[in-house]
């Protein structure tokens with residue numbers, strides 16, 4: 001039985017709790033949150049994405065307010081980091097140095113320099129570090145990558161991704177709306193699509209972005225073009241300055257030579273394949289979401305099972321580099337080279 005600790009019992013910490021709790025070979029034995037009120041609040045939460053509404057049962061779980069004390073006292077096999085982004089690098093490195101595996105929420109860190117140190121600590125420690133890029137595990141996005149890789153509908157000609165949200169006013173200490181601690185919507189939200197573009201199409205040669213400064217004091221809405229050495233047209237739009245009633249939607253449209261793939265989290269069915277010749281196909285989507293599949297993957301990795309590589313710390317660090325290049329592109333009003 002693997003012993004898991006969670007740090008940060010906010011929205012994502014509760015989501016992680018739900019994911020580990022549904023697995024047989026792991027047990028959550030410790031939880032740390034610096035804010036005692038958060039540890040007392042065992043009601044489930046609902047955020048942009050549902051799935052963490054379950055009431056928590058913390059009986060038998062050791063509770064800590066100090067991360068270092070939890071690492072020393074709890075004899076964990078792994079820790080799941082769901083604290084605000086500005087803490088990811090230090091907590092990840094401390095946990096790896098203490099000899100345990102780490103699952104850390106995305107974005108990996110606030111900047112590439114910190115990511116470099118996290119990659120270095122992973123190599124030195126020999127432990128697993130998985131960053132929570134849940135979209136790589138989200139069923140419709142998984143099927144889409146399989147369809148593209150199979151070549152069954154030909155090459156991708158164009159793709160557009162969108163991730164739009166109302167303004168997140170609900171985080172602990174209003175961290176999301178402090179760009180210095182969250183990186184703003186580009187690093188926090190839009191990175192999901194930047195990372196997926198990176199996963200499916202590889203590192204872009206160049207990026208060209210426009211962006212709007214929002215309530216975080218950083219760029220909170222962007223449109224980015226990812227430039228490759230062929231003709232395909234890849235764009236992503238993301239941000240959290242939509243009006244409250246808009247809520248949240250993630251979506252894409254991908255134009256292949258012989259089909260168009262359409263996904264929207266706000267529609268039913270969520271995913272459709274429209275072949276050039278023939279009727280629209282509505283594929284079966286497996287039960288579960290990207291959060292449960294990514295945690296399952298992490299647990300398989302740390303259990304020593306042989307699993308296909310889906311995400312490495314180096315790739316996660318490269319996704320931060322993409323966002324940095326996008327922000328530079330906005331500032332300089334020019335294309336920025338990545339490769």
Ligand SMILES: NC(=O)c1ccc[n+]([C@@H]2O[C@H](COP(=O)([O-])OP(=O)(O)OC[C@H]3O[C@@H](n4cnc5c(N)ncnc54)[C@H](O)[C@@H]3O)[C@@H](O)[C@H]2O)c1
Nearest residue numbers: 008009010011012033034035038082083084085105171172
């Ligand atoms: N993968 C996704 O789809 C997704 C969705 C939402 C958030 N996130 C990421 O997860 C992280 C947390 O976001 P959230 O929405 O859960 O935020 P949140 O504000 O709901 O929760 C953060 C928690 O961390 C605790 N905390 C603060 N400082 C701490 C410290 N020093 N030690 C221990 N605990 C501390 C807070 O008390 C709070 O309970 C962020 O990095 C965010 O970007 C990822």
